[in-house]
Amino acid sequence: MKKRVGEYLMDSLSTVGVEKVFGVPGDFNLAFLDDIVCRDDMEWIGNTNELNASYAADGYARLNGISAIVTTFGVGELSAVNGIAGAYAERVPVVTITGAPTTSVEEAGKFVHHSLGEGHFDNYRRMYKEITTAQGYITVENAQTEIPRLIDAALAEKRPVHLHLPIDVAQAEIDVQMPYAPAEMINQDVSKYTQMIVEKLQTAKQPVIIAGHEINSFKLHRVLEQFVNQTQIPVAQLSLGKGAFNEENDYYMGIYDGSIAEEDIKDYVNNSDAILNIGAKLTDSATAGYSYEFDIDDVVMINHHDFKMNETITSEISLVNMLNGLLNINYKNTSNFPGNKQSRKADYVINKEPLTQENYFKMIQNFIGLDDVILAEQGTSFFGAYDLNLYKDNTFIGQPLWGSIGYTLPATIGTQMSNLYRRNILLIGDGSLQLTAQDISTMIREDLKPVIFVINNDGYTVERKIHGEHQSYNDIQMWDYKLLPAVFGGKDKVAVHDVETSEDLQETLMNINNEPNRMHFIEVKMHVSDAPEKLDAIGKAFSKQNS
Structure with a gap:
C-alpha cells in the first residue's frame, strides 16, 4: 500500500x-x-x-x-x-x-x-x-x-x-509492507534475583518497600499492590513518584522524606533491615537533602535496568519483569508497622483572617474528588501538596526531579486532553505561572475546564526559603492575575475567583462544585513569607547542601 x-x-x-x-x-x-x-x-x-x-x-x-x-x-x-x-x-x-x-x-x-x-x-x-x-x-x-x-x-x-x-x-x-505493531515485551528469567530477595526478607524483622516514580511511568500500580497484598510488606512513598501506591491500602504508611518525615515512619524506614527500593530514586528533594539514616549500600535497588543487591549489580533486567517475578515469591511479613495517619478529611478554620498555607492545603484536601488529577507545581504548591492523602483513583503529577518551574500549567493541557471527563486541579504559584501563562489561551481555545489555583505570594517563595529571602532577585512584577482569562479571550468562558480568607475559599470551592462544566481560575492571596512546613525544612536542607 x-x-x-x-x-x-x-x-x-x-x-x-x-x-x-x-x-x-x-x-x-x-x-x-x-x-x-x-x-x-x-x-x-x-x-x-x-x-x-x-x-x-x-x-x-x-x-x-x-x-x-x-x-x-x-x-x-x-x-x-x-x-x-x-x-x-x-x-x-x-x-x-x-x-x-x-x-x-x-x-x-x-x-x-x-x-x-x-x-x-x-x-x-x-x-x-x-x-x-x-x-x-x-x-x-x-x-x-x-x-x-x-x-x-x-x-x-x-x-x-x-x-x-x-x-x-x-x-x-x-x-508500506505491513502496518507497524508494537514490539512484544521480552520475558526474562529473574528467579536468581527474586530468590536473593526472599532470603533477605526471611531473616528480616522490619521490612519495608519504598515506592517511586518508575511505578507511575510503567503503569505498574496493580502489580505492586498485588505484591504488597500477598507479602504484607508496608509501603512508604517518595514525593518523587507520589501516586505510585494506593494510599487507601492498609499497608500504606505514608510519605518518607528523610529527616522531615513523620516520626514513626522515619523511625521505621531508617531502622528497617530489609528496604526494597522499587522504582524509586533517593534524590535530594525527595529525602530532604539525603537525610536518610540507613546505609544506602544495604538497600535492595529494584529499578528499571538497575538492580543492585550487595555485590550483585545488573543493568539487564527490566522493572516490569522484576516486579512480575516478585509475585511468585513465598513470603509473608508479620511485623507491626505504623499506619497512615493522614486524613482524607481535614479540620480547618473558617474566618475572615488572611488565609494561611496550612489552612489552604487542609481545605484543598477536603476539595479533592474521587478521581481528580492533581498537578502540583514545583515550589510552594508541590511541597504543600505532596502530603495530601489521595483516593485510589486520583492521579498526582509533579516534577520534583527535573524541577522546571512553569511545567504544570502546560502539562495540564496534556493531562486534561488525555481524558476530558476527569477533573484536573492545578496548584501553582505566581512565579511559576509567569513563565508559561500564555498557554491559558490554549486551554480556552480548546474549551478545557481545569480548576486553576494560583497562589499569589509575591515572588519565588521556594527560592526565598533556600537563600535570599529579602533579595530583589526573588521578586517578580505583580500582575493582575484575575484579568488573564479575559486577556486570553476567555472573558465569558472562565469563572474567575478572588480569595483572601478561608471564608472566601470555602465559598469559592462551593461555587466550583456547583459549576463543574466551566474552567475556574482562582487567585489565592497569601503572605510572602508564609510557606508549608515541609518547604521550610527542604529550603534549609538545600541551603546547607549548597553551602
Missing part, C-alpha cells in the same frame, strides 16, 4: 494510542502537519511556544502512556529541549519529531535559516542525543525500520526519542 512517510509515521503513532499531537508550526513542518490535521483519529494541538508544547506532551504521556510533539528545525527543537530533558529525567515517553530542511539542502550544505550558518545540519540532533533514549534520521529507505524502532524504544524505556524528518522525506511515498 502506498503511503507518504509522514502518513505512515502518524499511522504508527495512532496504533500506540496517540490521539493528540502538540507543537508549533514552522516552514519545515507545515506540509507534514497536513498529514495530522486531515485525520479523523488525531487532533493537532497548537501551543503558544515549543517549550510549552513539550510540557503539554509530557503531561499527556503521563496519563496516556505516550505522546508526540512536532517542532521545526533549530529554533523550534531547541526551544523544546528543556521539556524533553525533564521527560527523560522523570521517564516520560515523548516522541519528538523535528521537521527539517530537505535532504538536497542538507547535502549541499546550504546556509539555510534556522541553522547556525555553517552548512552543518547535525548540531541539534547531537544535542538531543543526551536527553533522549534513541534518535533517528528518517529517510525514504529506512522509514519502515527506524520509525518502529524509535517508537518501541520510547515505550520500552519510558523516555523520549528524537526523529529528524526532512520535509521532502515526510512527503515522499513509500510502499
Whole structure:
C-alpha cells in the first residue's frame, strides 16, 4: 500500500494510542502537519511556544502512556529541549519529531535559516542525543525500520526519542509492507534475583518497600499492590513518584522524606533491615537533602535496568519483569508497622483572617474528588501538596526531579486532553505561572475546564526559603492575575475567583462544585513569607547542601 512517510509515521503513532499531537508550526513542518490535521483519529494541538508544547506532551504521556510533539528545525527543537530533558529525567515517553530542511539542502550544505550558518545540519540532533533514549534520521529507505524502532524504544524505556524528518522525506511515498505493531515485551528469567530477595526478607524483622516514580511511568500500580497484598510488606512513598501506591491500602504508611518525615515512619524506614527500593530514586528533594539514616549500600535497588543487591549489580533486567517475578515469591511479613495517619478529611478554620498555607492545603484536601488529577507545581504548591492523602483513583503529577518551574500549567493541557471527563486541579504559584501563562489561551481555545489555583505570594517563595529571602532577585512584577482569562479571550468562558480568607475559599470551592462544566481560575492571596512546613525544612536542607 502506498503511503507518504509522514502518513505512515502518524499511522504508527495512532496504533500506540496517540490521539493528540502538540507543537508549533514552522516552514519545515507545515506540509507534514497536513498529514495530522486531515485525520479523523488525531487532533493537532497548537501551543503558544515549543517549550510549552513539550510540557503539554509530557503531561499527556503521563496519563496516556505516550505522546508526540512536532517542532521545526533549530529554533523550534531547541526551544523544546528543556521539556524533553525533564521527560527523560522523570521517564516520560515523548516522541519528538523535528521537521527539517530537505535532504538536497542538507547535502549541499546550504546556509539555510534556522541553522547556525555553517552548512552543518547535525548540531541539534547531537544535542538531543543526551536527553533522549534513541534518535533517528528518517529517510525514504529506512522509514519502515527506524520509525518502529524509535517508537518501541520510547515505550520500552519510558523516555523520549528524537526523529529528524526532512520535509521532502515526510512527503515522499513509500510502499508500506505491513502496518507497524508494537514490539512484544521480552520475558526474562529473574528467579536468581527474586530468590536473593526472599532470603533477605526471611531473616528480616522490619521490612519495608519504598515506592517511586518508575511505578507511575510503567503503569505498574496493580502489580505492586498485588505484591504488597500477598507479602504484607508496608509501603512508604517518595514525593518523587507520589501516586505510585494506593494510599487507601492498609499497608500504606505514608510519605518518607528523610529527616522531615513523620516520626514513626522515619523511625521505621531508617531502622528497617530489609528496604526494597522499587522504582524509586533517593534524590535530594525527595529525602530532604539525603537525610536518610540507613546505609544506602544495604538497600535492595529494584529499578528499571538497575538492580543492585550487595555485590550483585545488573543493568539487564527490566522493572516490569522484576516486579512480575516478585509475585511468585513465598513470603509473608508479620511485623507491626505504623499506619497512615493522614486524613482524607481535614479540620480547618473558617474566618475572615488572611488565609494561611496550612489552612489552604487542609481545605484543598477536603476539595479533592474521587478521581481528580492533581498537578502540583514545583515550589510552594508541590511541597504543600505532596502530603495530601489521595483516593485510589486520583492521579498526582509533579516534577520534583527535573524541577522546571512553569511545567504544570502546560502539562495540564496534556493531562486534561488525555481524558476530558476527569477533573484536573492545578496548584501553582505566581512565579511559576509567569513563565508559561500564555498557554491559558490554549486551554480556552480548546474549551478545557481545569480548576486553576494560583497562589499569589509575591515572588519565588521556594527560592526565598533556600537563600535570599529579602533579595530583589526573588521578586517578580505583580500582575493582575484575575484579568488573564479575559486577556486570553476567555472573558465569558472562565469563572474567575478572588480569595483572601478561608471564608472566601470555602465559598469559592462551593461555587466550583456547583459549576463543574466551566474552567475556574482562582487567585489565592497569601503572605510572602508564609510557606508549608515541609518547604521550610527542604529550603534549609538545600541551603546547607549548597553551602
